[in-house]
Amino acid sequence: MRKSVRSRLLELAFQWEQRIRDGASTQGIADQEKLDRSYVGRVVRLAFLAPDIVEAILEGRHKPDLKVKRFFSELPMDWAEQRQVLGFPAR
Numbered sequence: 001m002r003k004s005v006r007s008r009l010l011e012l013a014f015q016w017e018q019r020i021r022d023g024a025s026t027q028g029i030a031d032q033e034k035l036d037r038s039y040v041g042r043v044v045r046l047a048f049l050a051p052d053i054v055e056a057i058l059e060g061r062h063k064p065d066l067k068v069k070r071f072f073s074e075l076p077m078d079w080a081e082q083r084q085v086l087g088f089p090a091r
Helices: 005-021 026-033 037-048 051-058 079-086
Strands: none
Touching: 005 026, 005 037, 005 051, 026 037, 051 079
């Protein structure tokens, strides 16, 4: 089964976030991956989504109108606010 763009972005987010925890910089990752540093930063922020949002996206249980560009909007760190912004039910 082919992974969705959303799922692949989440995988990258967690991989890159771990690399940063291990001492890499966003610029270092960007250079290695031949990407813009700001893109790497926007993707890494996805590692801080609420666990239920991550699970729903990875399992394909999200609204069909959840566009990738919404991931790159300024997402709040508060999980309840993330759910609201991304169209997930409140908990």
